Amino acid sequence: MHRPRLAGLALILCLAAAPAFAKAHKAAAPPPAPPPPDPVAVATGLRDKALNDPTAYDFVESLTTEVGPRLAGTVQAERGKDWALAKLKALGFTDVHAEPFPITAWVRGAESAEVTAPFPQKLMILGLGGSVPTPPEGIEAEIVLFHSYADLLAAAPGSLAGKIAVVTQPMPRTQDGSGYGWNNRARTRGPVEAARRGAIAYLTRSISPSDGRLPHTGKVWYVPDATKIPAAALGVPDAELIDHMALRGKPIRIRLVLNSTEIPNAPAWNLVGDIKGSSAPDEIVAIGGHMDSWDPGQGAIDDGAGMAVTAAAATLIGELPRHPRRTVRLVLFGAEEMDYASKPFADAHQGEASRYVAVSESDTGSGPLWTLSLPKGALDAPALKAVPSLMGPLRIIVADQPAQFSGSDFAELERTGVPAFSFRPDASRYFDIHHSADDTLNKVDRADLNQSTAAFAALVYLIADSDIDFRALAKGQPAPSRP
Numbered sequence: 001m002h003r004p005r006l007a008g009l010a011l012i013l014c015l016a017a018a019p020a021f022a023k024a025h026k027a028a029a030p031p032p033a034p035p036p037p038d039p040v041a042v043a044t045g046l047r048d049k050a051l052n053d054p055t056a057y058d059f060v061e062s063l064t065t066e067v068g069p070r071l072a073g074t075v076q077a078e079r080g081k082d083w084a085l086a087k088l089k090a091l092g093f094t095d096v097h098a099e100p101f102p103i104t105a106w107v108r109g110a111e112s113a114e115v116t117a118p119f120p121q122k123l124m125i126l127g128l129g130g131s132v133p134t135p136p137e138g139i140e141a142e143i144v145l146f147h148s149y150a151d152l153l154a155a156a157p158g159s160l161a162g163k164i165a166v167v168t169q170p171m172p173r174t175q176d177g178s179g180y181g182w183n184n185r186a187r188t189r190g191p192v193e194a195a196r197r198g199a200i201a202y203l204t205r206s207i208s209p210s211d212g213r214l215p216h217t218g219k220v221w222y223v224p225d226a227t228k229i230p231a232a233a234l235g236v237p238d239a240e241l242i243d244h245m246a247l248r249g250k251p252i253r254i255r256l257v258l259n260s261t262e263i264p265n266a267p268a269w270n271l272v273g274d275i276k277g278s279s280a281p282d283e284i285v286a287i288g289g290h291m292d293s294w295d296p297g298q299g300a301i302d303d304g305a306g307m308a309v310t311a312a313a314a315t316l317i318g319e320l321p322r323h324p325r326r327t328v329r330l331v332l333f334g335a336e337e338m339d340y341a342s343k344p345f346a347d348a349h350q351g352e353a354s355r356y357v358a359v360s361e362s363d364t365g366s367g368p369l370w371t372l373s374l375p376k377g378a379l380d381a382p383a384l385k386a387v388p389s390l391m392g393p394l395r396i397i398v399a400d401q402p403a404q405f406s407g408s409d410f411a412e413l414e415r416t417g418v419p420a421f422s423f424r425p426d427a428s429r430y431f432d433i434h435h436s437a438d439d440t441l442n443k444v445d446r447a448d449l450n451q452s453t454a455a456f457a458a459l460v461y462l463i464a465d466s467d468i469d470f471r472a473l474a475k476g477q478p479a480p481s482r483p
């Protein structure tokens, strides 16, 4: 809500008109606090400052240089935890702490693959996260090739007995990342579907629109009622190589070696820091990213950038002379990639869900952001009327449709009814490097990072300084169509 400013103006005029009176009563009570600033003016100032602020880039530069990759459950992840706790304190966050939870950590070992017949040559592969290992000497078998994931699903039970299943479905390049949503089933669910049809190992073309040779990893989802078979991603050109070999009509044999180990009850942490609200500190607007990363790269775009953007936005809000009414909470989740962090956070904050005004995770790279979805009814609330004006100059479309989902780590909290807002970054290039050894600092664009920070800072401030109640708005009528 906008605050009434007339009372403050009247007070200023009154004081200006009576200097002699003021001097004669020096010992009297101090003058009342100045009126609160106009929230839209503050949000505009935050947005414009963020566009030239070094905090976000410095965050991800420091993280990738001083820590590097942070596979959950490893010593690197623990170093990341220590780094982040110190960094948040240095940036001015309060109540900075780690919320521990145990995970089954997965650690990659030596890996290799090669075509042994009919045209022997090495392949670039990367084991999928959580994959069971092969025997030490590896698995060598004839392959069955599928050009689409749907073809694999159409294969009859038992038809892959003793074979290595290979899916080479290419991923389309899209701005909204929908190509990933469509294709990554070949990675997450493919090993289970292949095992159900008798396969002894599984290879998928990397889930990436890139033409680069580095393979892209990601989690495999095993289920209790299917045999766990070793699974890896092929580099995109290596998947195409197998397509070409298959055109020659001869049986193709591949040897796959995957060594990995698991560490039961390994430590992981969700990290929390607050910018305490000035008058309603128990009400929380929570943003963040995830601290863990895959092992081959530096964890720069996934998700150093998302943490950097949200940490910098909260830091800028914390540097204001007057904090917003509500608390801005930063959460850096500790095991997103293996899908372990969301429930521990919701469990640790059980009973507090009603205090969360809104949540949002940043987890699709450094930007630029191109759409914003708000909770239902929010755009018609007086407190957020200025959002399209604030986002327009940043080239961000404010969607009429309400936000559905704000990221996997807040999912458990959202399931309890906590409202979410969602910025969507341009994902046209993101999946070229995502989950690969190419996820490095030099892929982070400073201008994009600052545009993302500007958008988060302005919006989060407006929500945090308001008394907007998204749950109440959601119960109202559907939003009218806008001009």
Ligand SMILES: [Zn+2]
Residues within 6 Å of the ligand: 290, 302, 303, 336, 363, 364
């Ligand atoms: Zn991520």
